[in-house]
Amino acid sequence: MIWQFDIIILTFVIICGIATITIKDLLGAAILFGAYSFLMCLLWAIMGAVDVAFTEASVGAGVSTVLFVAAVFQTTRRSKD
Numbered sequence: 001m002i003w004q005f006d007i008i009i010l011t012f013v014i015i016c017g018i019a020t021i022t023i024k025d026l027l028g029a030a031i032l033f034g035a036y037s038f039l040m041c042l043l044w045a046i047m048g049a050v051d052v053a054f055t056e057a058s059v060g061a062g063v064s065t066v067l068f069v070a071a072v073f074q075t076t077r078r079s080k081d
Contacts, residue, residue, distance in 0.1 A: 034065035
């Protein structure tokens, strides 16, 4: 594969990872975690590990993100930040 494409995806993975742990909004963090999982799925597929990529897409980007978003909607805010 084209190595420039790999570097671009890896840069986005690092940006999503850092943004996920630094963001204050829980819903935003859950969505960024889903984007991180999807980008990791792309990297696994590029490396040829299609079975790992499929698992990452279905569990990481799919089920986990839905569960995180559902958990965020079940919480309440204590203050008006």
